[in-house]
Amino acid sequence: MEFCVDQLIQPAKNSENEMMKSFVLSLIVTFVVGGVHAEEMDAMWGESTVKLRAENAERGELFDEGNYAMFIHWGLYSQLGNRVAGQTYYGIGEWIMDPKMAGIPVDEYKQLAGTFSPTDFDADAIVKLAKDAGMKYIVITAKHHDGFAMYDSAACDFNIVDATPWKVDPMKELSAACREAGLGFGFYYSHSQDWTFPGGRKGPENDEHGKPATFEDYFTKKCVPQVEELTTQYGPIELIWFDTPGGMKQEYVQQLVDIVRKNQPRALVSGRAGHNLGDYQTLGDMEVPHHNVEGMWESVDTTNDSWAYAWYDENWKAPKEVLRRLIACVGRGGTYMLNIGPDGTGAVPERAARSLRAAGDWIHRYPQVVYGTDASPWGHAMPWGDVTVKENRLFLSIFDWPESGKLYLPGLNTRVLDAYLLREETAEPITHNTTAGWTVLDLPSRAPEQMVSVIELQLDGDPEVDSTFGIDPNSGTEILAEFSTAMGAKIVKHRWMEKFGEWVCEYPACQWTPDGKVVWEVDVMEPGDYDVSLTYAGEGRLVWSVDVVGGEHIQNQQNASHNYQEFPIGWINFSEPGKYKVAVSCLEGNTQSAQLRSIRLAPVR
Template identity: 30%
Template sequence: MKCIYFFLILTPAWLLCAVAHGNSSEVSRPSNDVRLDPYVNETKAEKDARMAWWREARFGMFIHWGVYAVPAGVYRGEQIRGIGEWIMSTRIPVDEYKSYANEFNPVHYDPQAWAALAKEAGMRYMVITAKHHDGFSLYPSEVTDWDIVDASPYGKDLIGPLADAAREEGLKFGLYFSQAQDWVHPGGIKRRGVWDEAQRGDVDAYFDEIAVPQAKEILTRYQPDVLWWDTPETTTRAQADKLAATISSVPGIITNNRLGPGYEGDTETPEQFVPPTGFKDRDFEVCMTMNGTWGYKSWDHNWKSTTDIIHKLCDIASKGGNFLLNIGPRADGTIPEASVERLKEVGAWMKTNGEAIYGTAASPFGRFLWGRSTVSIEDEGATVYLHVFDWPKNGKIEVLGFGSKPDSVRLMSDGQPLSYTLWNESEGKGLTLKLPEHAPDAHASVIKLIVNGKIDFEKIRPRQMADGSLTLEPNRAYLHSNSKNALKVEVKQGKECIGNWLADKSWIYWDFRITQPRTFTLSTEAATAGDVAFTYQLKDGKRTVEAKPTDDKHKIYVAEEFATLDGHDTVEVSIPSTGSKETFVKVELGEMKIAEPGVYVLEVRPVKEHWDRTRLAAIKLSPVNQ
C-alpha cells in the first residue's frame, strides 16, 4: 500500500458518505452447502417461473403489529427512543411486558379494509408479522399460550382473516417470522443480553420446542406465498437446518436471506435505505417505514411525504427491486391516518403510472440527475419509462445513452406526444426531449418511449473532455452507507460534495469511461474536523468478482466488488484536520497512469479508526501535461 502525506492549503471544497442496515443491498453470501434448501437444484427457468409474480408486483405492504402497540413507544410515562416494536428490549421485565397483552384488543380490526387499502395503494402483496421479537403470536399457537387467543381479550386469530382478505383482493400473502430472537420464551436469543431470569433457557430447546413447531404451524396453516425470516443473530447451521426443513411444506414459497448460516434464500433485504445499485444475479426488496418506526409509536410524527415515497418506489424499480412499505397499526386495530392518507395518494399516482413500475426491469442507463427510468424489454424493441422528479425550467431534458430512434414519445398522464432530437457526438449519444412548461404531476411525471426493432442503450458514465480531463462529480458517485448514517450529496460553501460521512464503513465509487489514455494527476477538496485517512484504488469497471462478506452479520450488505488491475494498488491519503467540517482544503492525491481505453472504477474508502466526520468534493483527473 502506498501512502501520501501532504500539507494543506486552505481553500473551499466538499464532502462524502455511505453503508447499510438490516440485511442489505448485496448481502453476505453463505456457503454453498444448502442441503435442506428445497430449491438447491432449481434451474434458472424454474426459478424465473417461481419468482415471476414477485418480480411483476414490485410494490408490497409490510405490517408490524403486536403487543408493542399498547405502550406505543411510552414506558412509565417516558417516551422511549428507538423503534416501537423493540420497546421491551429496553429491559422491561417479562411479566410486566406480558401484562400489556391485557390491553391488546383490536376490536376495530378490519382485514377486508386493510387488504382493500393495500390494493388501492397499488400494492400487489402483503406481509404481516406472525411473531416479532417479543415472541407474541398473532395466531393461536399450539406450543405456547403467549398468543392472541390465550393472552389477549380479543381471543381470535388475526392472521387467517387477513390471509383470506388479501387473496380475495387478488393479492399475494406473506408472513414475517422472528425465528431466533425471542425476549419472552426461555432460550430465545436476546441481542441485548438477558435482563430477566425468566428469559434464561436452553437455545436448542427453544428451537426444538418453539421456533421450529411455530414455523410449521404458520406454513401449514396459512400457506403463505412469502416467508420473511428475521434476525438470525447467533443461529447455528444445525438450528437453521431444522427451520429450513419446514419450507418445503409450501411449494413455490419465496424466502429471504435472513434465515441463518448456509441459506441465502431468494431475496436480498436492504432495510431502511435504497442501495446505490441493484444486486448482480439476485432479487432484492427494500423494506422501509413511513415514519421512524415499524411498530406503532404514538409520538412519532416524522412522516415521509407522499412525493418521497413515490420517488423511492421509482428509484427502487429503476434498480430492479421491490419496495415493501410498512404500516404500524394501533392496538385497537386502526391504521394511523397519516399512513392511510399517503397510501391513497400513492395509489392515485399508481393508477396513472403503475405501468412504469409493474414488471419493469432495471434502467439500462443508470441514474439521471433529473429522475429515474425503468424499462420493459420485448422480443423486438423496448418500452422505456422516464420518471421525471425535477421538471426542467428550460423545457428540455437530456436522456443520455439513448441511441435508438423512438417510434412514440408521450406523457403517461394524458398521452400528449412530445417532440425530440437524437444526437450522437464524441462525448456520447442521447435524446433531447421538449417538454410542456409545467409538470403534469406534482410528485413524478412519467414519459413513455416505445422503440420498435433494434435497441441502442448505453449506461451513463462520466467521460473525458476534449482536453482529456475528467471530473468525478459527487452526484455521479455510488454511495454505500447505512440508514442511520446515510451518505448524501449536499452543497456546502458553494461546493457540491459528499456529506454526512460519519461511519468508517461507508464508502463510494465512480465508474467512468476513458477514451484518451493518459497519466493523470488526481486532486480533490475536503473538509474534516479531525485527522482522517482514506484510500483510493482504480479497478476494472467491466469485471466483477465475488464480494467478500463483512464482519457485521446481517446488518451490513456486501456491495458489488470490482476486479483489481495490475499496477494499481491501494493508495492511502492522510488529511490533517482542516479546522472544521465547513472548511475545505485542496488535496493532491498523486498520479495515476491509465494505459488503455475502457470502463474503470475509482473506489474511495475510509481507513478504519482513522476517520472523523468528513466532506469530499469532486475528484478531478487532469492530464499531466496540463
C-alpha cells in the same frame, strides 16, 4: 456516534453492460452506534444471504414482477407506542422491551397482553389500502422478537387468542381478505430471537421450573411448531420472512426452510433466514441502493421512522418520496417493501394511509413504470429522476421538471424511434434529437403531473448505453463517491443510527493517503465554467482539491460536518464538449477523518 468500515468496495464488470460498475459491498463495521454494534446487526440480519432468480417461474412471481409490497409491524408493543410509565423512548417501537430501549422485564411485559384489545383492526380495510397503494402482497409480523404470537398458536399460550381479552386471530382474517382481493400473503417470523420464551436468543435462561434452558428447547418446543402452524393453517403463502438469524446453526435454518418447502412449495424464503438458504437478498433496513444490484433482492423501508407504532412519530414520507424510493428500487433491479405500523387499537395512522393512497393513484395511472420492468441500463439514477425498462421501451420518471423545456439523456446508443409524454391513458408525441451522444427531448413548459411525469421512449432494439455520468446542462449532476475509482483512498460502507434502529447508509471515500484521490469520468455536453461542491463529513477544517485531469486545478479550505454537508469549492472550466476525468483529493487537515460522499458539478449561470 458514527463509524466507518475498513473494507474496500472492489469494482467489477457487469455482464449486462461492460461500462457499468457493480460493487461487492462490505458489511464489516467496527464501532458502536446507539448502543448496538453494527457488526452485531449485520450478523443478526444475515445480509450476505443471496440467491439469484427463483428456478420455478411461479415461485416468487409476485416478488419478481410486482416490485411493491406492504410490510406490517404490529404486535403487543404497538399498545405501548414507545411510552412506558410516562416516559417516551425514541427509536423503533418493536424493540421497546429491549434493554437498549425501556428494558421491560419479561413478567411485566407479558401482563400487557391482559389489556390488549385491538377492536379497530379491520383486515378488509388494510387489504383495500394495500390495493389502493398499488402493492401486490402483504407480509405481517406473526411473531417478532418479543415472542408474542399475533395468531392462535397451540405451541405457546402467549398469543393473541389465549392471552388477550380480544380472543380473535387477525391472521386468519387478513389471509382470507388477501385471497379475496387477489393479493399475496406472507408472514414475518423472528426465528432466532425470542425474548420471552426460555432458550430463545436473548430470552430467559431458565424454564418455568428453574432449570437451564437451551436454544434447542426453544427451537423444538416453539419455533418449529409455530412455523408448521403458519405454513399449514392460513392458506397459500407467498413469502416467509425470517429475520435476525444471529448465531443460529445451519441445520436449524435448514430445518425451517425444509418445512416451508414441504408445506408451501410456492413460497419464497427471505434473505435473512441465514447461511445462504434464502431465495433472495434483503438489503439493510431502510437502505435504497444507488447502483444496480444483481439478482433478486428487496429493500425494506418504513412510512415514517419507526417500524412499529410510536405515538410521537409523525415524520411521514410524502407521496412523492414514496414514489422516488419505489422507482429507485425498481430502477436498480429490485423490489420495495414499505411498512406501516398500526397502533394498539389496530388502526392504521391516517397520514400514512393518505400518503400511500396518493402514491397509489399515480401507480394506477402509470403501472407500466413499476410492474414487470427491468433495471435501468445506466445503473444509476439521473439528475432529474430515474429510468425503468420493458424490452425496447424506456420509461423516464421525471421528478424535477426542467424549466428550460429540454430534458437531457446522456449515453443512449440505441436509436430512438418515437418519444411520448404520457398523460394517464394518452400519449402525446414529443420531438427529440441526438447531439454529441446526448438525446435531447423537447418538453412543454409545465409538467403534466404534480408528482412525477413520465416519458416513454420506443427504441430500435434493446437499450445499449454508455453509463458515464453526464453533467446535466439544466441542473448539473451530483456523482457519488461509490461510482469513482479510488487510488490511495477506500470506498467504504458507513452506516449509523440517527435514533435507535433508524439506519442511515452511505458509501464515502475515506482513509486518504498523502497522494490519495478518487477519479470519475464525466461527459460534458455544454462547455464552460462549472460550480464545484463537495459533500463530506469529518473533523475540523479540511483542504480539498479538484482537478480536471490535464486541465484546471482548484483547492479550498472548508469546515467539516459530522453528517455529510455540502460545501462549495470553486469554479472549474471544461473548454469543449466531450469526456473528462475529474479527480478529488483531501490535502490538509484531519484527512483520516475525511469522508467524501459526492461531488456536484453545476453549470454557472
